[in-house]
Amino acid sequence: MSATRLLVLGVVRGHGRAHGYLIGTDLLSWGAGEWAHVKWGSIYHALKQLTKDGCLTDHTSPPGRTEYEITARGEAEYRRLLRDALRRPETRPDTLAAGLAMLPSLTRDDALALLGERLAALEGHRDTAREQADRWRDPPHVRELYGLWEHTAAGGAEWTRGLVERLRAGAYPLAGEPNSPGEPGSWARLKLEQPGGHEGER
Structure with missing residues (x-):
């Protein structure tokens, strides 16, 4: 909803x-x-x-x-x-997609700050999952769960980092900018x- x-x-x-x-x-x-x-x-x-x-x-x-x-x-x-959709990596994919569709409603500084929060959280999730996988022993197959979480967070962080770089380079007209x-x-x-x-x- x-x-x-x-x-x-x-x-x-x-x-x-x-x-x-x-x-x-x-x-x-x-x-x-x-x-x-x-x-x-x-x-x-x-x-x-x-x-x-x-x-x-x-x-x-x-x-x-x-x-x-x-x-x-x-x-x-x-x-x-809109802010929650962009800054919180726990949001559902459809909510993030809705946030991206409405991204121009934010100023460039606001968008970068929110995505920076998202990136930091994702990198934290990635590192935590990696540590959990390294410590896990029995049953051994459960390590795959932590590997999935690490992979998902790492992919999300890579994508977020790319969007941050594109916005810093001036991509897309955001709130307060021409057009x-x-x-x-x-x-x-x-x-x-x-x-x-x-x-x-x-």
Whole structure:
């Protein structure tokens, strides 16, 4: 639910105001059905729950269509979910994927700081698993479990380190930078500035 919650808040925030069909079309055009397990039902459930929680406000517009707008509480929840998705290696892969999809909402300094936390935690997990594998004796096959954890953490650390290097080198326009899609309400403007783009392209 947290991945869908983060993505729905991010899409509404990006458009400034959006109806359910637009939100779903955007997310599914990104392939979020595969990497974040987003479905139409989960999108509408998230919209209903986020509105109930005070994170979104709804407006009825002709012809009886409901549009959603993010509230101050929703902005705070969005920021919390986004930061946790990027800095905590314990997050599920779909939550990390959602965080990466919304990465431009962060400033470069914030993104680097959060990913630095993630990298340090992963390197700690890697080293701990290696030590546990070295100490393990009986039954011997259990050592493979620690080897799996070490390998997974090491791979995650390598990927995170690469992303940090790319961001430090200036990759991707982030919040506060020219042409960033990370500012609230910026997506419609960016679409207009990119003729020839297809629906859902950001």
